[in-house]
Amino acid sequence: MNSSPFILLVTDLLGRASARRDETIVGPIEIVMDLDRVDASNPVTVQVRLEALADQILARGDIAYSAQVHCNRCLTEWTESGDTAFTQLYSREPNEDTQPITRDGHIDLEPAIHDEVSLALPLVPLCKADCLGLCPTCGTDLNTDSCSGHADESNSPFSALRQLLEP
Numbered sequence: 001m002n003s004s005p006f007i008l009l010v011t012d013l014l015g016r017a018s019a020r021r022d023e024t025i026v027g028p029i030e031i032v033m034d035l036d037r038v039d040a041s042n043p044v045t046v047q048v049r050l051e052a053l054a055d056q057i058l059a060r061g062d063i064a065y066s067a068q069v070h071c072n073r074c075l076t077e078w079t080e081s082g083d084t085a086f087t088q089l090y091s092r093e094p095n096e097d098t099q100p101i102t103r104d105g106h107i108d109l110e111p112a113i114h115d116e117v118s119l120a121l122p123l124v125p126l127c128k129a130d131c132l133g134l135c136p137t138c139g140t141d142l143n144t145d146s147c148s149g150h151a152d153e154s155n156s157p158f159s160a161l162r163q164l165l166e167p
């Protein structure tokens with residue numbers, strides 16, 4: 001076992017129907033996604049209740065998260081934060097709905113927390129719905145400055161076409 005704060009020993013609960021334990025855990029969750037949409041995830045705070053159900057463990061709780069994200073159009077950065085709930089069942093014989101309880105009685109909350117935080121974060125972060133983004137030629141932030149066009153436009157295929165069309 002590594003030293004992840006999200007790996008918990010549950011031998012005190014196993015086989016003791018209706019036994020329960022509450023935990024508060026603070027730890028890092030690394031979110032790496034396509035498009036580098038999250039640059040860094042700050043530590044999450046997880047409040048979880050562990051309950052023994054026959055030979056299974058039910059983990060239910062809340063995750064307070066925050067992560068640095070940047071606007072998909074203008075690259076402005078901000079901290080996206082919020083709360084999300086999670087529920088995960090752990091079993092000695094895991095299937096697609098349950099996570100494993102190891103031989104020595106540990107469960108790992110990290111996969112469930114990782115999934116919920118990933119889902120809670122915006123798929124395509126935008127600083128505002130109508131963000132105008134950056135001028136692809138000069139990089140001007142079109143939300144704050146208007147770009148008046150570029151002198152070398154006469155070389156573009158579009159302006160050559162426009163000359164042909166002009167009377």
Ligand SMILES: [Zn+2]
Nearest residue numbers: 071074127131
């Ligand atoms: Zn933006």
Ligand SMILES: [Zn+2]
Nearest residue numbers: 135137138147
């Ligand atoms: Zn420009």
